[in-house]
Amino acid sequence: xxxxxxxxxxxxxxxxxxxxxxxxxxxxxxxxxxxxxxxxxxxxxxxxxxxxxxxxxxxxxxxxxxxxxxxxxxxxxxxxxxxxxxxxxxxxxxxxxxxxxxxxxxxxxxxxxxxxxxxxxxxxxxxxxxxxxxxxxxxxxxxxxxxxxxxxxxxxxxxxxxxxxxxxxxxxxxxxxxxxxxxxxxxxxxxxxxxxxxxxxxxxxxxxxxxxxxxxxxxxxxxxxxxxxxxxxxxxxxxxxxxxxxxxxxxxxxxxxxxxxxxxxxxxxxxxxxxxxxxxx
Amino acid sequence: xxxxxxxxxxxxxxxxxxxxxxxxxxxxxxxxxxxxxxxxxxxxxxxxxxxxxxxxxxxxxxxxxxxxxxxxxxxxxxxxxxxxxxxxxxxxxxxxxxxxxxxxxxxxxxxxxxxxxxxxxxxxxxxxxxxxxxxxxxxxxxxxxxxxxxxxxxxxxxxxxxxxxxxxxxxxxxxxxxxxxxxxxxxxxxxxxxxxxxxxxxxxxxxxxxxxxxxxxxxxxxxxxxxxxxxxxxxxxxxxxxxxxxxxxxxxxxxxxx
Numbered sequence: 120x121x122x123x124x125x126x127x128x129x130x131x132x133x134x135x136x137x138x139x140x141x142x143x144x145x146x147x148x149x150x151x152x153x154x155x156x157x158x159x160x161x162x163x164x165x166x167x168x169x170x171x172x173x174x175x176x177x178x179x180x181x182x183x184x185x186x187x188x189x190x191x192x193x194x195x196x197x198x199x200x201x202x203x204x205x206x207x208x209x210x211x212x213x214x215x216x217x218x219x220x221x222x223x224x225x226x227x228x229x230x231x232x233x234x235x236x237x238x239x240x241x242x243x244x245x246x247x248x249x250x251x252x253x254x255x256x257x258x259x260x261x262x263x264x265x266x267x268x269x270x271x272x273x274x275x276x277x278x279x280x281x282x283x284x285x286x287x288x289x290x291x292x293x294x295x296x297x298x299x300x301x302x303x304x305x306x307x308x309x310x311x312x313x314x315x316x317x318x319x320x321x322x323x324x325x326x327x328x329x330x331x332x333x334x335x336x337x338x339x340x341x342x343x344x345x346x347x348x349x350x351x352x353x354x355x356x357x358x359x360x361x362x363x364x365x366x367x368x369x370x371x372x373x374x375x376x377x378x379x380x381x382x383x384x385x386x387x388x389x390x391x392x393x394x395x396x397x398x399x400x
Numbered sequence: 401x402x403x404x405x406x407x408x409x410x411x412x413x414x415x416x417x418x419x420x421x422x423x424x425x426x427x428x429x430x431x432x433x434x435x436x437x438x439x440x441x442x443x444x445x446x447x448x449x450x451x452x453x454x455x456x457x458x459x460x461x462x463x464x465x466x467x468x469x470x471x472x473x474x475x476x477x478x479x480x481x482x483x484x485x486x487x488x489x490x491x492x493x494x495x496x497x498x499x500x501x502x503x504x505x506x507x508x509x510x511x512x513x514x515x516x517x518x519x520x521x522x523x524x525x526x527x528x529x530x531x532x533x534x535x536x537x538x539x540x541x542x543x544x545x546x547x548x549x550x551x552x553x554x555x556x557x558x559x560x561x562x563x564x565x566x567x568x569x570x571x572x573x574x575x576x577x578x579x580x581x582x583x584x585x586x587x588x589x590x591x592x593x594x595x596x597x598x599x600x601x602x603x604x605x606x607x608x609x610x611x612x613x614x615x616x617x618x619x620x621x622x623x624x625x626x627x628x629x630x631x632x633x634x635x636x637x638x639x640x641x642x643x644x645x646x647x648x649x650x651x652x653x654x655x656x657x658x
Contacts, residue, residue, distance in 0.1 A: 294494050297464050302508040302559055303484030312507070316498040393498045393539045 177363035182370065185363040194355065197347055203375050205347040209265065209340075210333045210379065213272025217329065221277045222322055225284030230314060242281065250275030250332065251339050263344040268337060275336040276329035283325025287318030320394055323387040330383055334376045349375070410475065410563060410595040411438040411461060417469030417621075418456055430456050432621040434470070436614060438563075443589060443596045445610035447603060447650075453622030454599045458567050461597060462488050474563065484512055487556030487594075491568040493548045495540040495555075501527060502536040504551050508559030526554040529588060546577040553588065563595045570605065582608050586634060603650060607643055608636050615654055626653055 144150050160179050165171075167178040177185070189199040197205065228235040253274050254267075261267035295313045304312065341350025349372050356364030387394065418431040430453040438444045448454045459465040460472055463482040472479045474486070482488075487508075495504050506523035514522070527536060530550040540548055549569055556564060569585075570578045582605055589596060600606055606613045607630060615625035628650060632642040 292492075292494065294490055294492070295496070297462075297482070298488065298490070298494050298496075298555075299507075299511070300482040301462055301464070301484075301486060301488040302511050302555075304511040308511055312496070312511075316496070319498070391498070393541070 175360075175362045177361075177366055181363040182367045185361070186367045186371070189352075189364075189367070194352070195346055199352075199371065202347055202349055202352055203371055206337050206341065206349045206372075207375055207379065209268045209337050209348070210272060210330075213269040213336075214276050214329060214333050216269070217273045217276040218280050218326065221280035222284045222325075225281040226288060226315070226318065228281075229285045229288035229318075230310065245274075246278055246282075250336050254340060254343050257340075258344060268340040268345070271336045271340045272333045275332045279325045279328040279332060280322075281325075283328070284318060284322045287321025287325075288314050290321070291317045319391050320387075323383065323391065326383050326387075327380060330379055331376070334372065334379075338372065408439050409437045410440045410442070411436070411597070412473040412476075413437075413457070413461070413470065414473075415470035416457065416460060416467045416472060418453070418460065418465065419468045429621040431460075431467070432623050434622070434624050436624065438595055438597055439611075441593045441595055443598065443609055443611045445606040445613045446597065446599045446616060447606040447610075447613050448599075448601060448616030448622065448625075449618040450601055451620065452616045452618050453620060454601075454616050455567050457616075457622070458565050458597060458599050461563075462486055462565050484508065484559050485561050486563045486565055487559055487561035489549070489552045489556050489564070489566040489569045491571045493540070493545075493552050493572075495548055495551055497540050500537050500539055501532060501543075501551050504540070505554045505558050507555060512559070522558050522560075523554075526558040529557065529591060530554040531584065544577075545573050546581055549573070549581060550584070553585070557588070557592065557594075561594065563597065564589075566596065566598045568599055568601065571601075578602075578605070583635065585609060590634075603647060604638050607647055607650075608638070613650065615650065617654070 163176075164178050164180070167176040167181075170176075186199065192198065194202070224238065228238055250271055253271055257267040257270045257274075261270055291313060295317065296309045299309050299312055337348070338350040338353075341348040342354055345351040345354075349368050352371075353365050353368040356362065356366075356368060413434055413436040416431055416434040416436075417429075420428045420430060422428055434457055436446075436457075446454050446457065456465060460467050461474075461479065463479050463486070466480075496507065499507070502520075502523055505527055506519040509519040509522050510516075524536070527533060530553055532547065532550050532554065535543065535547065540551065543551065552569065553566075566585075570581050573581060585598075586609060598606075598609060610630050613628045613630060615627070616622045617625050628646065630636075630646065632640065636643055638644075
């Protein structure tokens with residue numbers, strides 16, 4: 120009885136699919152992705168064309184045309200790729216510097232009470248300070264060149280890198296250490312076989328957060344003072360009252376930022392193969 | 401207190417008491433005057449309701465906790481810390497998520513400095529013993545609960561401990577899988593005999609597996625109740641006359657329904 124009713128159900132649903140293929144199409148999520156994206160672009164085009172929000176919104180076509188122009192023409196000695204690379208380079212340098220110092224420091228703090236007691240009060244003072252608050256002092260110290268921008272990124276990404284590697288170890292189930300000890304391992308084995316590998320996913324979560332903070336930092340720094348970079352492009356668009364340049368810059372930032380997060384999640388896939396099947400992004 | 405050096409007794413606990421100190425001042429009295437003997441190659445089940453200190457007793461035998469009073473001995477030697485002579489299986493599996501089945505099972509031999517090839521061979525043997533052949537390269541999250549605990553058992557066995565300590569190992573499994581895993585545990589134990597201390601709150605599990613059942617009373621501090629000898633033949637069925645009789649006897653004697 121039961122199996123038969125299940126079989127009937129299956130037959131019915133396949134028949135429905137054949138008969139009403141439009142319903143199936145509407146239920147297809149890829150089709151819906153396409154429809155929703157197209158609708159957004161059309162709406163954008165309509166709002167810009169009819170100047171519903173005034174003259175300061177460029178049409179999608181204008182934006183694409185402007186981006187095409189920037190690929191061939193040089194602004195301040197660099198084309199679009201040059202500026203995108205300038206920003207990315209600052210991020211990669213600042214981000215790596217922070218990660219190389221903050222991750223081991225966080226691990227040490229979690230594993231050693233003395234290190235924790237020494238570093239924590241200083242760290243707690245700097246922790247709630249928004250990185251943007253450092254821009255003025257960074258310019259005073261390092262001038263308006265590259266070092267001040269890298270410095271802001273280091274400041275901004277240091278906190279999440281440290282906190283995540285620290286918590287990654289602190290949140291380990293203590294019984295996992297009991298396993299190592301009852302199998303005949305010592306403190307060194309506990310750290311190498313449990314602490315480090317168990318903290319890996321948390322460290323990568325910290326890197327992802329750091330990366331988005333790094334993009335915020337680099338843009339803020341470039342908006343204040345720069346001669347290159349995607350933030351600088353946006354400022355040019357504002358100064359020249361060219362909304363297509365501003366929006367184009369914003370879109371490129373989204374694209375490049377997305378590519379850098381792919382880089383980090385790719386690295387995570389290689390280094391934490393046991394996470395491969397859980398990840399959802 | 402006389403020192404017991406009975407050759408037949410693998411583990412001896414004498415008047416063990418344990419008090420935890422929480423938040424600096426608050427004292428929690430968990431165990432009181434626990435005396436227990438576990439014979440060589442015996443399957444001893446410690447049966448008690450939740451929160452009666454039975455896991456603490458197991459952790460004391462494992463050497464992961466020190467008793468506040470009394471002592472625990474393994475082969476006549478005072479237990480002062482954990483060691484590879486006692487294998488531990490946890491209720492929540494405690495597998496290394498970042499290692500494959502093979503990596504988990506070979507951890508014990510590896511930590512004890514055996515050459516890589518030997519670790520592999522030992523691990524392979526115990527993976528086969530628990531029936532996980534073909535899953536060597538799987539990560540724990542790819543396995544079902546029952547399979548995870550098989551890895552836990554294999555990992556403890558692979559270290560060739562003299563004593564296996566199991567702390568409610570099937571507490572997280574559904575009834576069907578649980579019964580199946582109990583049969584499997586019996587089979588594994590009969591293939592490679594070890595002294596086993598098995599903690600559970602499930603009376604049927606105790607009756608299926610135990611050579612003897614040591615009961616503990618509910619409510620803290622936990623005290624030792626009567627010890628029952630289960631001398632009817634294996635494999636046992638929960639519908640056997642003798643099974644039901646002893647089950648009734650144990651439930652009658654303990655004030656709590658297990």
